Amino acid sequence: MKKIAVIVAGGSGIRMGVKTPKQFLLLQGNPLLWYSADAFLSAYDDLEIILVLPEEHLEAGEALKRLFKDSHRIQITRGGETRFHSVQNGLNMIKENSIVFVHDGVRCLVSKELIRSCYEQALVKGSAIPAVAATDSIRIIEGEKNFVADRNRVRIIQTPQTFKSEILLPAFQQVYDASFTDEATVVEASGKPIFLIEGEYSNIKITRPIDLLMAEKILEERSGL
Numbered sequence: 001m002k003k004i005a006v007i008v009a010g011g012s013g014i015r016m017g018v019k020t021p022k023q024f025l026l027l028q029g030n031p032l033l034w035y036s037a038d039a040f041l042s043a044y045d046d047l048e049i050i051l052v053l054p055e056e057h058l059e060a061g062e063a064l065k066r067l068f069k070d071s072h073r074i075q076i077t078r079g080g081e082t083r084f085h086s087v088q089n090g091l092n093m094i095k096e097n098s099i100v101f102v103h104d105g106v107r108c109l110v111s112k113e114l115i116r117s118c119y120e121q122a123l124v125k126g127s128a129i130p131a132v133a134a135t136d137s138i139r140i141i142e143g144e145k146n147f148v149a150d151r152n153r154v155r156i157i158q159t160p161q162t163f164k165s166e167i168l169l170p171a172f173q174q175v176y177d178a179s180f181t182d183e184a185t186v187v188e189a190s191g192k193p194i195f196l197i198e199g200e201y202s203n204i205k206i207t208r209p210i211d212l213l214m215a216e217k218i219l220e221e222r223s224g225l
Contacts, residue, residue, distance in 0.1 A: 002098035003047040003119065005040040005160065006090035009033050009061075009105030010054050010079040022206055023105045024060055027215055032206055033064055035108035040101065040160075041070055043115040049074045050090045051105075084180045088172045099123065100168050101160035102183045106206040109218055110160065114200050118162035121197050128162040129184050130199030131155035157182060158199040167192050 009023040023033040033051075040047055051074055053061045061076045068074065077093060079086035087102055094100065099122050103110065114130060121128035134154040139146045161183040168183065171190035180186045184194045202218050204211055 001123065002096055003044050003101070004050060004094055004098045004165075005047060005101040005103055006050045006052060006087060007033070007036055007040070007103050007105050008052045008079070008083060008086050008090070009036075009057075010052065010083070010086050021054075021057060021060075024057070024064075025206070025212065027108065027212065028219055030067075031064060032108040032215075033105045034067060036103060036105050036110065037064070037068065037074065039110050039112055040103070040115060041068065041073060043112040044119075047073070050093050051076045052079050052086045052090045053077075054079050082176065083182075084172075084176050084186065087183065091169055091172050094165055094169065096165075098165045099162060100165050101162045102168075103160040104205055107159055107203055108206060109215055110203050111200060114203065115160060118160055118197060121195065122162040122164060125195045126164050126167050126192070127184075127187065127194045128197040129194055130158040130160070130203065131196045132158065132199040132201055132203075155196060156199075157184065158203050158205075163187065 024031045027035065037049055040049055051061055053076060055078050058076060058078065065071045065074045065076065075093060077089050080089050099119055101115065101118065118128040118130065132155065134151040134156055138149040138151045138154050140149050167187060171187045174186065174190060187194055204214060206212055206215060
């Protein structure tokens, strides 16, 4: 089945303390977004990417695209006001039945193995949402009180959130709601069940400077340095 990755890269550098949008920060000489795109292009020879960027960074996206010999497999479109609207803009470019991955552009350490596992499960179950078990103690706040939660029942959600297009595309025809925090919540609101799959603790989201240092270390370990 056709494979399409919608990579959403609408972040800023505010929490990183820099002016450069975090998806274009360099990691071992390449932009973070390069690693995300490369993982998907390497996972499947027939996979296509729809890269969703803020309008002011479309030119940077075109420059990034030129770094790939398979640049013809990458399309670029503008983002929207929220993540929901950015994903929606990307999905509007999909015209045929496919398995669709929606991925955070700054989860630059996603592995080919996770991408392939998500694809295989989505083929069978309709969706695959990567998740890892919580390792810290979790407390729930209610007003001025708080109470401990059973962390064995808590899962931390990652991307690529992967779906059959026949499930995902109609879900994004709904009117936007502030409760839509990711693609899984949108699909659930449309009445469809979602299915988790084991994620990877190394599949971190680069948000703060410490995350960049962790990513550097993980890449060093992967390359055997």
